Amino acid sequence: QTIPTIQIKDAPQYVGQTVKIGAWLRNKRGSGKMAFLQLRDGTAFFQAVVAKADVSEKLFETAKELKQESSMYVTGVINQDKRSKFGYEMKVSDIQVIGESHDYPITPKEHGTEFLFDERHLYLRHIKPFATLKIRNTLIAATYEFFNKEGFIKLDAPLLTGSAPEGTTELFETDYFGQDAYLSQTGQLYAESGAMAFSKVFTFGPAFRAEKSKTRRHLTEFWMIEPEMAFYDQDASLELQERYVAFLIEKVLEQNEQELDLLGRDKELLKSYTKLPFPRVSYDDAIKLLQDNGFDVEWGVDFGSPEETFLANHFSKPVFIVNFPKAIKAFYMKRHPEREDVVVSADLLAPEGYGEIIGGSERDTDYDYLKQRIEEEGQSLEDYNWYLDLRKFGSVPHSGFGLGLERMVTFVTGEEHIREAIPFPRMMHRLRP
Numbered sequence: 257q258t259i260p261t262i263q264i265k266d267a268p269q270y271v272g273q274t275v276k277i278g279a280w281l282r283n284k285r286g287s288g289k290m291a292f293l294q295l296r297d298g299t300a301f302f303q304a305v306v307a308k309a310d311v312s313e314k315l316f317e318t319a320k321e322l323k324q325e326s327s328m329y330v331t332g333v334i335n336q337d338k339r340s341k342f343g344y345e346m347k348v349s350d351i352q353v354i355g356e357s358h359d360y361p362i363t364p365k366e367h368g369t370e371f372l373f374d375e376r377h378l379y380l381r382h383i384k385p386f387a388t389l390k391i392r393n394t395l396i397a398a399t400y401e402f403f404n405k406e407g408f409i410k411l412d413a414p415l416l417t418g419s420a421p422e423g424t425t426e427l428f429e430t431d432y433f434g435q436d437a438y439l440s441q442t443g444q445l446y447a448e449s450g451a452m453a454f455s456k457v458f459t460f461g462p463a464f465r466a467e468k469s470k471t472r473r474h475l476t477e478f479w480m481i482e483p484e485m486a487f488y489d490q491d492a493s494l495e496l497q498e499r500y501v502a503f504l505i506e507k508v509l510e511q512n513e514q515e516l517d518l519l520g521r522d523k524e525l526l527k528s529y530t531k532l533p534f535p536r537v538s539y540d541d542a543i544k545l546l547q548d549n550g551f552d553v554e555w556g557v558d559f560g561s562p563e564e565t566f567l568a569n570h571f572s573k574p575v576f577i578v579n580f581p582k583a584i585k586a587f588y589m590k591r592h593p594e595r596e597d598v599v600v601s602a603d604l605l606a607p608e609g610y611g612e613i614i615g616g617s618e619r620d621t622d623y624d625y626l627k628q629r630i631e632e633e634g635q636s637l638e639d640y641n642w643y644l645d646l647r648k649f650g651s652v653p654h655s656g657f658g659l660g661l662e663r664m665v666t667f668v669t670g671e672e673h674i675r676e677a678i679p680f681p682r683m684m685h686r687l688r689p
């Protein structure tokens with residue numbers, strides 16, 4: 257009779273049976289008579305128990321000599337184990353060492369964050385990155401599921417571009433055969449072209465911004481999902497946005513219970529954020545609310561982290577702040593029909609200090625106005641002629657938004673710092689590994 261080779265996540269289906277599992281050693285405890293091997297295989301974690309009385313002298317010695325992160329096949333019987341947080345363990349009958357490991361740098365003791373990110377290529381194997389990045393993966397898969405269901409197509413935007421629609425201060429510039437090129441800050445303008453061709457599209461790719469400030473929320477390379485919808489006004493867009501965010505949270509609650517528990521994230525609290533609708537608060541009212549609560553802010557400023565945190569916490573759920581001052585928003589946002597000084601835009605702010613998750617707007621459709629705004633921004637019309645074409649040939653009202661994947665990951669997982677939300681973070685002082 258052959259012994260089945262399984263993965264740890266499937267252990268519950270094999271209680272009482274002998275199985276073989278390929279795994280790595282995370283940690284080890286033991287006495288003269290027992291060795292307790294904490295194992296992981298990339299699908300889950302569990303404990304393998306080697307009892308001196310049950311195995312050969314040689315096997316017991318092998319088990320006791322195993323070093324952190326050595327790899328092996330372990331064979332034995334699966335038992336339920338109510339005391340362990342993983343629920344199952346193996347009573348070992350055989351071990352085949354595959355790859356040895358010596359002086360693994362990340363020991364079970366406490367390490368500083370900088371050290372862990374210097375060792376990120378190894379740190380990925382540990383529980384916190386494992387849980388966080390599994391949840392990231394759920395958010396990615398759920399994004400495709402949601403937009404497919406809603407009739408969107410994914411449109412891939414270029415990453416090498418000739419324009420800087422989000423302003424020129426945070427640009428990565430590179431030489432493109434003698435021309436200036438930039439790493440893309442956003443797929444937005446391309447998504448707009450796509451919406452005129454396919455009605456509803458989303459881009460999903462990396463965005464690059466040379467963020468010089470050191471915050472917990474800014475990476476220089478992050479991933480953004482940018483849906484764009486023809487014939488959608490702001491209300492239709494906000495309704496889509498809140499359903500998308502609620503869908504993402506629900507998927508994680510459904511598929512990542514173990515990971516949320518490993519990270520200590522409050523699932524009831526997360527569940528409460530899926531109750532729609534999210535409040536809509538005008539920028540004007542937000543300023544008043546902040547002033548009434550002792551914030552020193554004037555109409556016209558952009559919100560920083562303390563203001564964003566206060567506003568969303570005030571409503572105990574994600575909140576849309578709508579109609580921001582024109583002067584602090586991108587040139588393509590639609591002018592308010594009754595007011596010169598604001599644009600039809602919305603930021604979605606997350607509670608608990610996770611900040612701006614989404615920025616979006618209706619798009620202005622007026623050729624001459626957009627041309628003038630591009631010039632005011634000091635940008636060259638030559639770079640935008642193709643974009644202005646969209647306003648010449650059958651322009652329609654349309655809206656879109658950008659959701660920052662890593663912001664969403666920190667919000668859902670409860671991680672404090674955005675560097676935890678991406679496999680290999682890029683920040684001003686981090687280019688390796």
Ligand code: ATP
Nearest residue numbers: 465467473474475478612613614615658659660663
């Ligand atoms: P912020 O005000 O936080 O700097 P932004 O208004 O500059 O963000 P947008 O241009 O509106 O950002 O981009 C859309 C979304 O992309 C944001 O709502 C946010 O979720 C995400 N995002 C923006 N910049 C970054 C960054 N540097 N790192 C990670 N995510 C980002």
Ligand code: MG
Nearest residue numbers: 426465467474
């Ligand atoms: Mg910014």
Ligand code: MG
Nearest residue numbers: 558603612615
């Ligand atoms: Mg912002």
Ligand code: MG
Nearest residue numbers: 603612614615
């Ligand atoms: Mg924004």
